[in-house]
Amino acid sequence: MPTSADPPPYPGPVLDLLAAAGDRAVFEHGARRVGGARLLSLVHRIAAGLRAAGVGPGSGVAMMVGVTPEAFAAILAAHVVGARVAGVRPGLAGDHLRDILRRDVDVVVTDAAAPPAAPRVLTVDALLAAPDGAGPPPLAARPGDVARLIYTSGSTGRPKACAQTYAALSAAWTARPDAWPPVIRDLATRLDRHLVFGSLSSQVMMEYGVLALAAGGTMVVPDSPALPDALVRHRASSSVITVARLRRLVAGQRRAPVDLSGLRALMVSGSPIDAGALREARDVLGPVVFHGYGQTETGMISMAGPSDVSGSVGHPPDAVDVVVRGPDGAPVPAGVDGELFVRTPAQAIGYWADPAETAEVFTDGWVRTRDLGHLDADGRLYLTGRTRDVIIVNANLYYAGPIERVLAGHPDVAEAYVVAAPDEATGEAAHAFVVPADGRAPDLDALRGLVAAQVGQECAPATITIIDAVPLAASGKPDKGALAAGAARSPGRAGP
Missing domain, CATH: 3.40.50.12780 (ANL, N-terminal domain)
Incomplete structure (x- = not known):
């Protein structure tokens, strides 16, 4: 049982913030300015639609929504009914998307076209058209239920789904x-x-x-x-x-x-x-x-x-x-x-x-x-x-981070990324990719010498490649996998 010291159950604090905002604009979307009370009404209507569709505690809901007042309301509404919410990032690769939709997803809620692999689909517009309930819906979640599955970036392989309970969401400080x-x-x-x-x-x-x-x-x-x-x-x-x-x-x-x-x-x-x-x-x-x-x-x-x-x-x-x-x-x-x-x-x-x-x-x-x-x-x-961003040279383990910091600390370098690639002589070797500082041309031999002096000769990059920008994964993080694939195709040992 909750005690007086326990934080209020989620998403109650967020709903209270919307109620307190009243007519104050909390969301601006193009020409639309949506007040807190209006957004709270959207939450109630979508929650009623989800309940009418049989979505409740233990239901797996994949959210495929953009950035709108309705998207914000849909996510909160899924928590109001106590569902297990999995957010799906735009641009997720097909295999990763299919993998997510196979992980105990009962329904997809979307404000756009649903993917072919989707199970049952509920659109935000259809949920808003459902009959409204009588008054604010009660919060249905149990503290130990999983509130959301948050997927890792997948930068080291298959994205993992982090399971966060309603008790953990309630303990978060963001809305308090x-x-x-x-x-x-x-x-x-x-x-x-x-x-x-x-x-x-x-x-x-x-x-x-x-x-x-x-x-x-x-x-x-x-x-x-x-x-x-x-x-x-x-x-x-x-x-x-x-x-x-x-x-x-x-x-x-x-x-x-x-x-x-x-x-x-x-x-x-x-x-x-x-x-x-x-x-x-x-x-x-x-x-x-x-x-x-x-x-x-x-x-x-x-x-x-x-x-x-x-x-x-x-x-x-x-x-x-x-x-x-x-x-x-x-x-x-x-x-x-x-x-x-x-x-x-x-x-x-x-x-x-x-x-x-x-x-x-x-x-x-x-x-x-x-x-x-x-x-x-x-x-x-x-x-x-x-700990897993490593290069094993002559059976010795070295971390990429210190090499990247030395390279990025040079005034001619804006960004630096280091990956490992197979090497016939040493097993693996460091390969660096650098984005030049504005209008500058880094001296690659000088950069290799700098790493050798500060980190060690075995950490000196076998190759240094100048790039305009680092490739990004769907998560927005640097895609070191793409860099490593390029390094593996070009296993040279000197210069750029």
């Missing part, structure tokens, strides 16, 4: 200002007009949208997400941004600056950003860059605000536990790199229908992140690489 850590309280003051794009099936887009709602802001859907145009055209104060897009925005502002005086927050998501690039972004754009660190399995682990030390991802909140462990599993001292193990209030309970992978990652209440990093003496968290 009283539980916000200090850096989030600062961020919340900057979300007056927050750009949302892509799909609200994305965990990141949905949660920052809810945060903007809780902060009294408006979610704004751009007609095109291209930056900086969308920021200017929609007078946006904030947006989520990947590292690659941030670098392009900074380079563009150096070449041909536009007025971004209304911009107050860019939340970097998806991959780490090196300290030099972060300092440049803050120099060019001002104190607006927030660098978050989290995983699909855990939600947010830590976030650095504009005034935090460059290179760190800030102080983990009090509600989050972080332990750095060495190869023997024992905690290591401050300043020493190791693998990060974390516990968060809203973490997943495991991977859906995958007990073997669950046992490897979810251990004794901790989540094994497979990220490398350290805590400094003041408790700031630093990321240094991935």
Whole structure:
């Protein structure tokens, strides 16, 4: 039974925010400005439609929706009826999509055309046309039920479905200002007009949208997400941004600056950003860059605000536990790199229908992140690489992260990515891909020498390839698989 200390059940806090907003516009979609009360009415109507269709606790619902007030309402409505919601990203590869739809999905809810492999399909329009219930529907979920399946990016193979319970969603702080850590309280003051794009099936887009709602802001859907145009055209104060897009925005502002005086927050998501690039972004754009660190399995682990030390991802909140462990599993001292193990209030309970992978990652209440990093003496968290992002040279294991940081720290390099590829002489070798800094031509021999001097001769890239931009996976993260495939086809040992 809940106690007075328990957080209210999800999605109750979000519905309360909509009710409190009343006629205040919480969603701007083209010429439409939708108030909180209107959006809450959409939630109630769609929930009634789902119930009439037999969707309730234990039902598996795949959400294939874009970014509209109705999409936002549909996701909340599925939680109102207690369903297990799986968000499906746009652009997901056919095999991955078919795999998701085979994983205990009873119905697909969509605001577009359903894929051929879909089971039963309910459109958002049809749900809205269903008879409305008498008054607000009750919350049907049980705390231990799985509330949503959040899919990993699949960057290391088949996407895994992280199973998050209703109890974990209720414990999350996003919709509860009283539980916000200090850096989030600062961020919340900057979300007056927050750009949302892509799909609200994305965990990141949905949660920052809810945060903007809780902060009294408006979610704004751009007609095109291209930056900086969308920021200017929609007078946006904030947006989520990947590292690659941030670098392009900074380079563009150096070449041909536009007025971004209304911009107050860019939340970097998806991959780490090196300290030099972060300092440049803050120099060019001002104190607006927030660098978050989290995983699909855990939600947010830590976030650095504009005034935090460059290179760190800030102080983990009090509600989050972080332990750095060495190869023997024992905690290591401050300043020493190791693998990060974390516990968060809203973490997943495991991977859906995958007990073997669950046992490897979810251990004794901790989540094994497979990220490398350290805590400094003041408790700031630093990321240094991935445990599986390795190159095995002459039977010795080396991590790609330190090589990438050396390359990206050179003034002629904007981005650097390192992958392993087979090598006849050494078993594997490092292969680097670099995006030049604006208008510069990196000296490739000098870059190889820099890596050899700072990391070791065996880590010096066998090849360095100049690219205009890193290929991206459907998740928006750098697609190292595509880079590795290119490196494997070109196993040369010298120069570009």
